Amino acid sequence: MNPDPRPVSEAEFPDWLRAVGTGFLRSSSGPPPDEEVAVRLAHTDLARVQGVFDAGRCVATFRSFAQELTVVGGATVPADAVTGVTVTPTHRRRGLLGRMMAGDLAAAKERGDVVASLIAAEYPIYRRYGFGPATWTTEWEIDVPRSGLDPRGRVPSEEDGGRIELVDGADVRKLGPGLHGRLAAAQPGVVSRDERWWQRGTGIDVPAHESWTEPFYAVYRSADGETDGLIAYRADDHWGDRKQPLNKATVVGMIAVTPAAERALWRFVCSVDWITTVRSGYRAPDDVLPLLLPDPRAARVVTQADWLWLRVLDVPRALEARAYTSEATLVLDVRDATGLAAGRFLLDVSPSGASCVPTTRDADLTLDVAELGTLYLGDESPVRLAALGRLDEHRAGAAARADTVFRTPRRPWCPDMF
Template structure:
């Protein structure tokens, strides 16, 4: 058989989409309307396929993205998505060939990091990705939460207003730009994201119109936005409605706005259960409730994975917990970000340069990706044997430099 890896043409896009849907166990038929929209928003120079005698049997696509790093700076990222291999062609190295071709192109293009949401944990570490941000999903027993139903409105002078999708597209992007500078791990949203999430553009999935609400501060500033929907409720033995509200997205730029939106959601008549969206593991939600135990964790998992492509740019872009100097030996079998680097961190900023000095720590590029946004522990990695301490005390210094008080969070899938 002749197996070929290359970028695709517009005429091959339907076959590529069929292979993608097959790999993800979705019906391998897509409407012409959805195909046309996907094609219009796909960069074919970054859309790769694996072909067996002309038939697409593997897919991978990437696109431009920005990611917020520790301290609020944004970095250009190579966002990887739609990675699949048809079941008949597994274990032949097709994903590896597509992935390494994309990463090499991203490095040449000038992207500092690559990102992805890993469908399966064991796959992406071998390409240099490390789990950099985790998510937690809660289910709230509204009755147990203990909120006073007579006081659903904010008590800080702000207010909650219901709005429609058009208003979301008008106010949401500006709010999100303010929000994303304050949370490491957040990735950029383009105009199409807002159109898909307000039902204007189809992504091939059935659309159910949700509810949207904003929090306005006492000064009239929109500081928070929540999108939610409710499944049909059940009626108990005494004809008591038992509805569940599922939050699709909730972002806020202040704790007051976040608290007010959660209290609003939990005060809606007939609602006895609230299912959250994917939140940061250290989200304040449980502590906004009089009884934090009313929020039960139902999902906790790795989510955003990061792959360093340019160690100097990536390490200089973020801030650090303490001043200090660290020499890192980075191993990268792909040859994209490896080498020995001296990192000097101070209140004025960070400097990272190649060096011939003796290394303080040695680690694979995948562990650097896990450390990068401040969520992983260098001391834990050392205990696991995934980070080598070449100088006594270096692992503790790495911990103090890289760890952050708040955990990173990526609210979006891509």
């Protein structure tokens, strides 16, 4: 008999956490300590936690939580954020993930969520459930001596009257949410952060499997005293032959809501004494970082990967929520094997707004709901998808017209892992 997914009770939650640890190859020796279970339980909605149990043991896990996603133009839509997805190796290929996903997406649709979101641990898994990669991420490694930055120059922030100050975790918990809110208002792909995010990000009640070393925190304040940027970085302690410092700084998070703050924070972390290498952390693929350096070749790409995946649940609400810079009309035939988002829709857009309604008119384009998720935040080209055979063009030029509708001047970006 193949066991069915079901909600997880409070008493079963420790075993569910053990199964998550097994699935992510952290540990299978038993549930985490009682203190960690209590902290996690306090921040988990058990109504959105699924498990599969066989002979009294949890063998598959799935969780979702409420999230807000910033779309093009700065509006937010409610999202069903999927996380903690595992199937124990002994129970693979039994359709357990498919049944857990189906139940969660149906519940999300019923709640009124516009999209579902996740960070895919493995690329091939989620397209069959209607998810498509909507943002990508890039990480650079900077050879500071080669970069051309003058270590004898002025403090980077002083050039425009601003200043950089070192702060602590308490300051970050106070200043961070406001800064993140300003970033979210301008950056498609940003997802909401609750109080618990800021606590974990500054070392409060960090789970046992996550090692914690307090980073350095610095903020950028403009000439008028406004806090416009925040950076967190860790540094190692490596000395080469003849006692030469060869230390690396790794950025674990940065928010900059003005160009001046972005320039100042990058130059600051590249000018710290003894630092010869800087790892940027995961940034938008079109981040300006390399071009801030006198020698952009000093910034070497070390990671380039898909990041936030989206699954559209409500096509009209999703397409009407985002902004557009051109006037156009398209008829989209959206295929969805689950029926959650399937239909033919007339999309009429202009800089003043959008209308998306069901229609019986002939389609300009036919695409799977996963491809709609890929296009939604403006990072992918319909022309490229047509060339790949993942989008069918029924009228000449329709893909190019869709390109002008969906694409954005800067690429979307999601700073978070969840």
